Amino acid sequence: xxxxxxxxxxRDCAGAAFRELGFRLEHPDNGDQVDIKWNISTTTLFVSVxxx
Numbered sequence: 288x289x290x291x292x293x294x295x296x297x298r299d300c301a302g303a304a305f306r307e308l309g310f311r312l313e314h315p316d317n318g319d320q321v322d323i324k325w326n327i328s329t330t331t332l333f334v335s336v337x338x339x
Contacts, residue, residue: 291315304328 288294296311309324322335 288312292321295320298324309333 292312292314294310295313296309298307298309300307300309306327307324308327309322311320311322313320318339320337322333322337324333325331326333
């Protein structure tokens with residue numbers, strides 16, 4: 288966020304067998320987005336990148 292990215296989503300999802308934390312950042316100049324999710328149950332990190 289110090290580089291100008293905006294926090295557009297902050298997630299804390301839970302189901303019967305999982306819990307997932309994450310957030311989405313978007314660059315205000317070009318619309319690029321980065322999603323980061325952490326699954327606590329499986330200790331898996333998911334990273335997705337989107338560009339218009």
